Amino acid sequence: MSLDRSDVERIAHLARIAIDEHEVPEYTESLNSILTLIDQLQSTSTEGVEPLAHPMDAVQRLRVDEVTEPNQREQLQACAPAVEEGLFLVPKVIE
């Protein structure tokens, strides 16, 4: 399967990455060459094979629900681009 210009624009939108008009041909070409590589899988039969998500098929460990961390809001927000009164600032979302 080969991607065209509009596919690449749609994928970039889903990934929330702005791409310039002039970059689209380059991305289309490189993504198509990667897809050609990964499409090699399609010729191998995997019927009945259980998918593997974790190398040792481990499942998530649970722990007792205890408070272990102190509040570190100020420290954690020190590296934020914009904060005010403990809140992260973003452009206005609701008019």
Next chain:
Amino acid sequence: MFNLTLSELSQALSRGDFSSLELTQALLDRIQRLDTTYNSFITLSEEQALEQAKAADALRAAGKATALTGLPIAHKDLFCTQGIRTSCGSKMLDNFVSPYNATLVERLNQAGMVTLGKTNMDEFAMGSSNESSYYGSVKNPWDTDRVPGGSSGGSAAAVAARLVPATTGSDTGGSIRQPAALCGITGLKPTYGRISRYGMIAYASSFDQAGPMTRSAEDAALLLQAMAGEDPLDSTCSTQAVPDYSATLNDSLAGLRIGLPKEYFAEGTDPQILQRVREAISEFEKLGASVKEISLPNTQLSIPAYYILAPAEASSNLSRFDGVRYGHRCASPKDLEDLYKRTRAEGFGPEVKRRIMVGTYALSEGFYDAYYRKAQQIRRVIQQDFVAALNEVDVIMAPVTPCSAFRLGEKNSDPVSMYMEDIFTLSLNLAGLPGISIPCGFADHLPVGLQIIGNYFAEGKLLNVAHQYQQVTAWHTQAPANLSEG
């Protein structure tokens, strides 16, 4: 002192040949003098290093020093270090100073190690040449027209150039073993989950694994001992007990069963590399090992499977870089979508964007079964091949790379040709198995790596096998001839 290993430096510090402060200052000076050539460091942490060295010397004076106290190290710039910038090789995190330490950083600090700085890497660990770093490419100390490998390229080059005796790296598809091979050093990728991933910036979480990069297997054992083990902060970190890795280094190799996968010795690999690997294997036969041919028939499928699964995990992991909580933010966003899109367009380089888009596509509606699920099934097929092989042999030996260090820019224009570089390393990450790369000679003037693969949690065996080889050969002691003074 620049040519000493961690183990040798530890003895020198105990004898009082020099102090940790003197050692630290000498190495910092050397990095400042020589690293303009190699570009293996992104950030030097002089102030913190000198403080740590003074504290280590005080511990030693008080009789409280342990094996690693006062020894220098540098961390790949994806391990979070409190108070020292952690960039992950990306413009996205150019201004990021972590509020906490990665678990392995914390453990090595506790052991008394001195952090000299943070090493260069491919952006977000995506690459095999270190050329995707926002901070510029790293030069291979054996030939500065060539790449050091990647993504832990700075970590490998810094050790090879004798700027620091050991570094940390991370291996998602070969990122410790491949640069170790290309730079002629020892690099261990442990079993998935052996070392905590807490504070290690995530690329593909079901593959990512940290490990030591050193000049000898003996040093790798010392470091792994301090890095490995259960961590309440990472639920994917194994609870298996950590054995004493140094205690088994000198075990005899008599009766060791070595498997050689025929698919790794096929055409397409530099004949000189195959020759060096065969010579290394004959050394093991002299040490009492037996060799048999085995088959890992689905090796070719590891590249397509990996380049679906890793980008899929990356597209999810890297969605956190949104310009809101930390890292780069675009100027004057007009709305939230504009904030996300321009922040990510400006903050990520081309290879990171490509992998995010491939992953986004593979996970998008209608394609999940054909790509993601299919690749996970192939992942099991590849794992089963290894499990079957490791029922018959104790370790598997193979080349690390199909070619030695290539020229800067040589594979940069075509992402797929760069991906092929990982053919011998990727399948291990799919299976979650441990592997080590050790130097085993040269192809022309460039280092060649031997890869030794073992069963789950068999790091002790890998280190033992590697150490025994390093007792009877001297490839690991070779340094680039053109290194500037010292």
